[in-house]
Amino acid sequence: MRIVLLVALSLAACRPADHRSGGAASASRSVTDDAGRTVQVPFPATRVVSLAPSLTELVFALGGGSRLVGRTTWCKYPPAAARVPVVGDGLSPNVEAIAARRPDLVLLYQSPLTEAAARQLTQLGIAALILRHDRLSDVGRTARLLGPLVGGPAAGDSIGQIFDSIAASPPPPAQTRVVFVAWDDPPIVLGGGSYLTEVARLGGADNVFHDLAAASATVSLETIAARDPDWVVVVDDSGGDSVRVPHSAYPPPADRPEWQVVRAVRQRRFLVLPGALFGRPSPATPRAVAALRRGLEAAR
Amino acid sequence: MRWSALVGLAVAALLAAVWLGPTPVTDYLHSPIVWQLRLPRALLGFLVGGSLGLAGASLQSLVRNPLADPFLLGLSGGASLGAVIAIAFHLPGPWALPLAAFGGALLAMGLVFRLALAGGAELDPRVLLLGGVAVGAFAGAVTTAIVSLADATELRNAYLWLWGGLSAASWQAVLVLCLYVPLPIVVLLAAAGSLDLLVLGEEPARYLGADVSRVKTRVYVAASLLTAAAVAAAGVIGFVGLIVPHLGRALWGPRHRALLPASLLAGGALLVGADTLARLVVAPRELPVGIVTALVGVPFFVLLLRRWTAY
Numbered sequence A: 001m002r003i004v005l006l007v008a009l010s011l012a013a014c015r016p017a018d019h020r021s022g023g024a025a026s027a028s029r030s031v032t033d034d035a036g037r038t039v040q041v042p043f044p045a046t047r048v049v050s051l052a053p054s055l056t057e058l059v060f061a062l063g064g065g066s067r068l069v070g071r072t073t074w075c076k077y078p079p080a081a082a083r084v085p086v087v088g089d090g091l092s093p094n095v096e097a098i099a100a101r102r103p104d105l106v107l108l109y110q111s112p113l114t115e116a117a118a119r120q121l122t123q124l125g126i127a128a129l130i131l132r133h134d135r136l137s138d139v140g141r142t143a144r145l146l147g148p149l150v151g152g153p154a155a156g157d158s159i160g161q162i163f164d165s166i167a168a169s170p171p172p173p174a175q176t177r178v179v180f181v182a183w184d185d186p187p188i189v190l191g192g193g194s195y196l197t198e199v200a201r202l203g204g205a206d207n208v209f210h211d212l213a214a215a216s217a218t219v220s221l222e223t224i225a226a227r228d229p230d231w232v233v234v235v236d237d238s239g240g241d242s243v244r245v246p247h248s249a250y251p252p253p254a255d256r257p258e259w260q261v262v263r264a265v266r267q268r269r270f271l272v273l274p275g276a277l278f279g280r281p282s283p284a285t286p287r288a289v290a291a292l293r294r295g296l297e298a299a300r
Numbered sequence B: 001m002r003w004s005a006l007v008g009l010a011v012a013a014l015l016a017a018v019w020l021g022p023t024p025v026t027d028y029l030h031s032p033i034v035w036q037l038r039l040p041r042a043l044l045g046f047l048v049g050g051s052l053g054l055a056g057a058s059l060q061s062l063v064r065n066p067l068a069d070p071f072l073l074g075l076s077g078g079a080s081l082g083a084v085i086a087i088a089f090h091l092p093g094p095w096a097l098p099l100a101a102f103g104g105a106l107l108a109m110g111l112v113f114r115l116a117l118a119g120g121a122e123l124d125p126r127v128l129l130l131g132g133v134a135v136g137a138f139a140g141a142v143t144t145a146i147v148s149l150a151d152a153t154e155l156r157n158a159y160l161w162l163w164g165g166l167s168a169a170s171w172q173a174v175l176v177l178c179l180y181v182p183l184p185i186v187v188l189l190a191a192a193g194s195l196d197l198l199v200l201g202e203e204p205a206r207y208l209g210a211d212v213s214r215v216k217t218r219v220y221v222a223a224s225l226l227t228a229a230a231v232a233a234a235g236v237i238g239f240v241g242l243i244v245p246h247l248g249r250a251l252w253g254p255r256h257r258a259l260l261p262a263s264l265l266a267g268g269a270l271l272v273g274a275d276t277l278a279r280l281v282v283a284p285r286e287l288p289v290g291i292v293t294a295l296v297g298v299p300f301f302v303l304l305l306r307r308w309t310a311y
Helices: A002-013 A053-061 A079-083 A095-100 A112-123 A136-150 A153-168 A195-202 A221-227 A257-261 A285-299 B002-019 B032-063 B075-088 B096-116 B125-149 B152-162 B171-180 B182-190 B192-198 B202-207 B212-234 B240-252 B256-280 B289-310
Strands: A027-032 A038-043 A048-050 A068-070 A105-109 A127-131 A176-184 A187-190 A205-207 A216-218 A231-236 A270-274
Touching: A027 A136, A038 A127, A038 A136, A048 A053, A053 A068, A053 A079, A053 A105, A053 A136, A053 A153, A095 A112, A105 A112, A105 A136, A112 A127, A127 A136, A136 A153, A136 A195, A153 A285, A176 A195, A176 A221, A187 A221, A195 A205, A195 A231, A195 A285, A221 A257, A221 B032, A257 B032, A257 B171, A270 A285, B002 B032, B002 B256, B032 B125, B032 B171, B032 B182, B032 B192, B032 B212, B032 B240, B032 B256, B075 B096, B075 B125, B075 B152, B075 B212, B096 B125, B096 B212, B125 B152, B171 B182, B171 B212, B182 B192, B182 B212, B182 B256, B192 B202, B192 B212, B192 B256, B202 B212, B240 B256, B240 B289, B256 B289
Parallel strands: A048 A068, A048 A105, A105 A127, A176 A205, A176 A231, A231 A270
Antiparallel strands: A027 A038, A176 A187, A187 A216
């Protein structure tokens, strides 16, 4: 309950300072981004470059897909994003390639690796917003911030309301305990600071490493064995869009001798989540939660 | 006395590695955590650390350079490149990465070896060093190019593997190493007498009856094969092969008959001890063991340097 309250509070506290500063079509408005920078953003923005897969997906969901003139190599969702030209990587962005698309707004992922690019873009007279988009609570907030700029305020608000109501309703009691395995050697698991831990909780599953504050961490195998999860959950980016319990061609930990000490690996209790739906925080979170819940019920 | 202390230290490190861990174990005799994870990991750590210590001691004498360590001669660069290729191209199976690293190390070794023969029929230690650095730097550049083009999670995983760790330890890995390492170890130990002569310089060694050309080739190949196996099993673990031989020289003197086995035991003990710390200090998280060997080893090394320069 306390967590829900915190999420709700942070949603309320993080409402953007989107006070209007003009009425003309080619006006601009002042927006405070997640790095605390106050940026004059053209309103509405007509040529947008998005440098994070989750932000690209959000812009499409807000109805602004046709305004995207640049994306990263890794922006693959929704499928329509494939038609947007690639401008390079999201981290350590190629400012020249971005500027060549003549954008009036660039969306950057919050990271020390993107701050220099944001400065350079500002010097070129291109509005650049640094946005944090890692957790459930970030989706609604960012949707409300970007909605008026790239789509319509109504779209941003409706997504925001969906996430408000998710935050306001208590998660169901945990039916099962899972470990999210991001890598097998060294063993890297997702911790409590990850988006998927939030999705799991909403879907009725408890991440056995929810006590780790980090989004992911290298842990010792014996800790995984001792915490004894019921399921080993992996995200699969190789296509497919349904949650599945494989009966052959198991994910990598299955073949590793040292992983056999983990009961769920020994018993081949793997849950494979499609990257298309679970790969990043997105407006499709409610669908992801429902798919996970169905998958867990079918597997039980 | 010194020998029993060293053997005691090695045994204590192994026992501590099995005894201590992030999760409490009640029934040590029947716990799968002890038998399937801690014990093979301790043994693998000992084999890898011992190999690095021995390879480092032999190579320092071969190239007559106190800075030499098993990875200076380009092997870490080659192994890293192999590993990153395995990750970037999604080669399947648990053995793909160690085999690719092993192959990369052997390739680098062959290249450096060929370079060092360029001047004539005999290995030139100076060219060996320079060639090793050059091949290592080139492989490093290719590795970085691949990593910078890979996506973010692959990039991180590649770097984590490169920093080294024993988390992939299993009985299979221990068995493979147990079958593999005895031959190069015996070759190096057998070269102890010739290495004593070789550190005097190649000409004096020749006058004193050493078959210099053959010794150089044997020591280089055996030490490189040991390092390649170590890197395939546990990634690039720094400082063990640099510090342990110097420690051995400080305590046992320069005679290789004592220095080489002492480096083997001390290298094993150091890596097993460092790995126990890596598993414990941030539990349930884990540090890359190479970071711990550096954190523990470098201050020790600095003390040692101060003692030398005080004379």
